[in-house]
Amino acid sequence: MSHLLITGAGRGIGRALATTALARGWEVTGTTRGAPPESPAIRWERLEVTDPASQAALAARLGPLDAVICNAGVLLDRGQRLEDGYAPELWAESFATNVTGVFLTVQALLPQLRAARGRIVILSSQMGSTTRAPGGSYAYRASKAAVLNLGRNLATDLAPDGIAVSILHPGWVQTDMGGAAAEISPDAAARGILDRLDALTVQTTGRFETWDGRSHPF
DSSP: EEEETTTTSSSSSHHHHHHHHHHHTOOOEEEESSSSOOOOSSSSEOOOOOOOOHHHHHHHTTTOSSOOOOOOOOOOOOTOOOOOOOOEEEEHHHIOOOOOOOOHHHHTTTHHHHHOOOOEEEEOGGGTTTOOOOOHHHHHHHHHHHHHHHHHHHHHHGGGGGEEEEEEEOOSSSTTTTTTTEEEEEHHHHHHHHHHHHHHGGGGTTOOETTTSOOOOO
């Protein structure tokens, strides 16, 4: 049975990914910052993605990983004003979770990924596309642009190890982050993301795509 680890799996897209992957026959490890949900078939682990010690402790408890989905993220600048908002602390926390947290996850789990020639999915966003710039949400947009760049460069460096990297826009999803007016359900997003994972190879590494398989402009 192939082993998949999902960060930020306690709710939203992450929770839908965990339950959908389980139904598809994956062995699933989900990480949370707090108390895990009730789902005994999923292996739950505590992880603070911004903390190298927490990352190292998790890695020490894991064997080979066939796939990792870097889903954990924050959107902290909703409603901020250009004139007087976007405090430095907001920028720091946004980048610590959305960018550094992804890098630390991949770095800590490299031995497990190399052992299985695993695959990595990084959830960015259409809000990180530099060709789409409608304004606002500066910290979130910048962090998602940065993690897109991170994923592209990881794809280059990890290809010789047989590790493929996909960077995805998960869709506008009906979660606490996306809001009730969003376009698709978490289950629909999860199905699409897992389909992209299934299709991911070293030959397709480094692409920025939507959850439903369309190429997304950088």
